[in-house]
Amino acid sequence: MMNSVKTYTLFTHEDVYLFKEGRHYKLYGKFGVHSVEKDGKQGVYFSVWAPNAKKVSVIGNFNNWNHKDHILFPRWDESGIWEGFIEGLTWGTLYKYAIETMGGDILEKSDPYALSWEQNIQAASLVSTTWYEWSDQAWMEDRWKRNNLDAPISVYELHLGSWLRNEDFPDRFLNYRDIAKSLVPYIKEMGFTHVELMPVMEYPYEPSWGYQITGFYAATSRFGSPQDLMFLIDDLHKNNIGVILDWVPSHFPGDANGLYRFDGSHLYEHEDPKRGFHPDWKSHIFNYGKNEVKSFLISNAMFWLDRYHVDGLRVDAVTSMLHLDYSRNEGEWEPNIYGENVNLEAKTFLQEFNTAVYKEFGDNIITIAEESSDFPMLTKPVHDGGVGFGMKWMMGWMHDTLDYFKEDFENRKYHHHKLTFASMYMYNENYIMPLSHDEVVHGKASLIYKMKGDEWQKFANLRTLYVYMFTHPGAKLLFMGDEFGQTSEWNFTRSLDWNLLQYPVHKGLQELVKKLNHIYTTEPAFYENQFNKHGFEWVEADDLENSVYVYLRKGKRRDDVFMVILNLAPKVLDYKVGIHTGTHWDVVFNSDDGQYSGSGVVPEIVEEKYEEWRNYQKTMTLKLPPLAGIVLRKKKDKKYKLHRIKHRR
Structure with a gap:
């Protein structure tokens, strides 16, 4: 039977060169199937890479899956690309490639570049398209702000x-x-x-x-x-x-x-x-x-x-x-x-x-x-x-x-170190x-x-x-x-x-989880320096007897600081924490709060004292709920804020 496939190509010499060099990064515009027009007739262009094939044909529900009717043409440039145009095919046509090997076997292969496949064990490819009228322009223009x-x-x-x-x-x-x-x-x-x-x-x-x-x-x-x-x-x-x-x-x-x-x-x-x-x-x-x-x-x-x-x-x-x-x-x-x-x-x-x-x-x-x-x-x-x-x-x-x-x-x-060890490599x-x-x-x-x-x-x-x-x-x-x-x-x-x-x-x-997402995404101290050493500081990393961890998270502004305290023992603790002179703190989050089905123990700052404590000049004692994490915010330094305003003037 005469081959009913017509010659056609979407490949330029540069396309083939870049493909063979491993540097063609938009092959989906070339390989696979594409709706095109030839000699005033609408149809589908097929192309597939099969350099070791003796013959490649297109089979499908349009030709009763006969591998003798629609034989593709091998390119002259020894690229291993087979291609051709079949008139009259439309979206939704089922197809595969019948590939005759050098040994004479016939392999029925779905298209590696197909945009849609059937949902059955044979899983033929479908002539399909990725045309879509997008309405996410606002996101696309500004997404660098959210993805960096x-x-x-x-x-x-x-x-x-x-x-x-x-x-x-x-x-x-x-x-x-x-x-x-x-x-x-x-x-x-x-x-x-x-x-x-x-x-x-x-x-x-x-x-x-x-x-x-x-x-x-x-x-x-x-x-x-x-x-x-x-x-x-x-x-x-x-x-x-x-x-x-x-x-x-x-x-x-x-x-x-x-x-x-x-x-x-x-x-x-x-x-x-x-x-x-x-x-x-x-x-x-x-x-x-x-x-x-x-x-x-x-x-x-x-x-x-x-x-x-x-x-x-x-x-x-x-x-x-x-x-x-x-x-x-x-x-x-x-x-x-x-x-x-x-x-x-x-x-x-x-x-x-x-x-x-x-x-x-x-x-x-x-x-x-x-x-x-x-x-x-x-x-x-x-x-x-x-x-x-x-x-x-x-x-x-x-x-x-x-x-x-x-x-x-x-x-x-x-096993206390298992929660501190990550700080040894977290900026690698x-x-x-x-x-x-x-x-x-x-x-x-x-x-x-x-x-x-x-x-x-x-x-x-x-x-x-x-x-x-x-x-x-x-x-x-x-x-x-x-x-x-x-x-x-x-x-x-x-x-x-x-x-x-x-x-x-x-x-x-x-x-x-909803609240933690809100804290993380709205407080710069938790994300601005998340990949550099300026955003984290241990306050207490070694209290293994109490199973308590204390650390600071810092933003790019000097006064944007939060303290996190984890009590990983099932008991209430009155706990002393070292703080810098002149700093004051407010509790802004408690995982033991009743709204989260916690026990409702309220974390309170019981006492603040000027005393040396583990390289700090001042301490505060807090009531820590059991098996809970609390977050404290450093109060703004008003003197520093006024100084910055005056300096800007």
């Missing part, structure tokens, strides 16, 4: 499939637009500045939670169309809420219609199984040394930031990318040219990724590394030898903190403090049941942990449900237990 490191960043992490389900049909997902109706006002009321969506790229296997991606350019159709997801993001932006997406450039599954052995060769994955196969996840690792793969991945990052107006990317599993021996025993990995375990190609890729997206978007966006080792300089600039991320997850803080709060009260003095990187989904699954228990004690003590502990987190230097991240004390582990198959909010202890915890 001098701004408060409080992130609510959620899984769209289990935050809220259809009440009448709990086994069904809500559409992106329906989720927006409930999610946007909730985030706004709670005071979070950003949401982080667990992967919304297309994935076939529900228990992977989205981390086993097959359609890297496709918004998962289980929640609706690309435009439906854009509506959700648009609505969040119009309410001054930023959007961070989980992005997974670390691996992909071996599904028959996916990237694995795409043209019969190891095209996207590394050929050496010691570097190309992930033993934990039974998935395949991208070949970061191949230029075309780097172009594919960096273009994918650009795509979400560009077409979907996303404000940040949290890069998943960076530790596994950077370490050749990750999850491997001796003999199962090979060192780099320096005899070390660093994957130099992956490091270079991450540096190029960060350089590219920050060059394109500047301070309008954030990149965040989910990285659990002490790999150096992850958030330092590339030109200084760093990897170039904006922030890094503070995994050490998270583990130490949760370990401490699991301890019996009488044993806490032996730009950290975000994560209490994420990983901590409430696989038998780890929900956060509330990690806490020690009876029910009242568990909630008091968790309230104080949140005071510690929200007043500690660094950005914040809290997983959905933790804000009201979800009692069961996270279950991706059903909605959160919103009915718990009928109980005062859960409602009180939610109110506490």
